[in-house]
Amino acid sequence: MKLSAELTRFSARLGHSFSRPELLVEALTHPSFSAPSRSDNQRLEFLGDRVLGLVMAEALLVADTAAAEGQLAPRFNALVRREACADVATEIGLGEVLKLGRSEMKSGGRRKAALLADAMEAVIAAVYLDAGFETARDMVLRLWGTRIDAVEADARDAKTALQEWAQARGLPPPSYTETSREGPDHAPVFTITARLDNGEEECATAGSKRQAEQAAARALLARLLG
The missing domain is CATH 1.10.1520.10 (Ribonuclease III domain)
Structure with missing residues (x-):
């Protein structure tokens, strides 16, 4: 052919x-x-x-x-x-x-x-x-x-993207709350919850607070953007 x-x-x-x-x-x-x-x-x-x-x-x-x-x-x-x-x-x-x-x-x-x-x-x-x-x-x-x-x-930089999403809709910046910390001091594991003022939230776990915050922001953004 x-x-x-x-x-x-x-x-x-x-x-x-x-x-x-x-x-x-x-x-x-x-x-x-x-x-x-x-x-x-x-x-x-x-x-x-x-x-x-x-x-x-x-x-x-x-x-x-x-x-x-x-x-x-x-x-x-x-x-x-x-x-x-x-x-x-x-x-x-x-x-x-x-x-x-x-x-x-x-x-x-x-x-x-x-x-x-x-x-x-x-x-x-x-x-x-x-x-x-x-x-x-x-x-x-x-x-x-x-x-x-x-x-x-x-x-x-998912945190910045999430903040911009919130601001575009007249919402305050998202908050990030440490909901748990596990593991030894030399290798902690943090769970962070990213929450918007409209009640939407997602949590994520990582080896540092910064990584967990970024991961939580990404997870929340992914759901919001569908």
């Missing part, structure tokens, strides 16, 4: 030349365009979601070797959520090459975040099946690159 000129250009934007072009075609085929003889991208989407998750989990562990699970989770969620996938898909022009049924096309399917996100995950799976994990990882890291840097920068 040979890719069309349009799909060849899209493949170049991905930075990957497919040995099995049919995988890319399948990844770009929305269920509204499928037929008994033509597979849609739902199965690839399922796989691509897991590949993306593994790539981002590994990248975050490498980027911050001291972060606890409670600190990593909101960063991970920000990088793999539908909005992030749809943004990347838009940047590489994925919507332009999506194969859609007539009704989806008329309703603006090429611009729908849900469709773009699903297809982006399917494309990741297509690259993974075509060339293996390392190639898929390299592509994802390249396409997500600035977002990974940004989420790490945001994570380093």
